[in-house]
Amino acid sequence: MFAAFSSLRQHQRNGQRSPHKPLLALLALGRLAATGRSDVPWSVAEEQLADLIAEFGPASNTGRAQSAAYPFTRLRADHIWVLDRDVDDDKVSPLRAGVTGRFEAALEQRLAADPTLAGAVARALVDSHFPPTVAGDVLLAVGFDPEVSHLGVPSPTVRKRSAAWRTSILRAWDDQCAFCGFDGRLAGMAVAVEAAHVRWFTEQGPDDLDNGLALCSLHHKLFDRGVLGLDDDLAVTVSQRFSARTSSGRAVYEIHGRRLTPRPGTQSPAVEHVAWHRRQVFQGSPLK
Ligand SMILES: [Zn+2]
Structure with a gap:
């Protein structure tokens, strides 16, 4: 389960921060924890994912919708995300026809079967992309309470702090x-x-x-x-x-x-x- 999300680490290069895909995964995890389904319609992503990227991503000149379209389409390449229509990567206008993204079916089933799992995966994701001063803010922004104990599971993939x-x-x-x-x-x-x-x-x-x-x-x-x-x-x-x-x-x-x-x-x-x-x-x- 944690391994499915750890591939998101590999997209970093040249010290460039790339929290876009993790933020989309976190948004979907938050929705799954709240509703039992990870569905993220593009109309939601265009607002909420764009907000998350603006608030927690590096400063950028990319437009809001474009910044959200990138992970919304490209997370498919990580084999954890599917769209209900076949659209090209990165293009905003086809998404506005009403495309919805969600976790791949087997992953969604496993997450939905254990009510604490989405939170634990979310915790591991934020811990591997953000410092502790920011991680709690990100969790709150996607609907998790960072004080909840099962969110405290340390991720096995995170480097040990000294x-x-x-x-x-x-x-x-x-x-x-x-x-x-x-x-x-x-x-x-x-x-x-x-x-x-x-x-x-x-x-x-x-x-x-x-x-x-x-x-x-x-x-x-x-x-x-x-x-x-x-x-x-x-x-x-x-x-x-x-x-x-x-x-x-x-x-x-x-x-x-x-x-x-x-x-x-x-x-x-x-x-x-x-x-x-x-x-x-x-x-x-x-x-x-
Ligand atoms: Zn001071």
């Missing part, structure tokens, strides 16, 4: 958020300060000291969601797509342009990892 790397990053950055300086402690231990990968762990980001930052929980989340990034001078950038109304929300703007100040001996993030994050994660253009 506890030692986390400790080394926090020590290197002195248990402080590299963006805002937050250094909260509870009973002598850093609290709400986390080790963040610059190039995602799920996207071949190494557990190296030049691929990590200590970030407070808020800035870690915003960094992984592409609201925050780094420029070539290692100054923090805020995406123009981010908005906030209250003064605490708008406080995020205050770190725009702030340079990282690692203490002596601490490695700054490597240029190539920073560039990967900018291309694959950061949303749109930075504030001026």
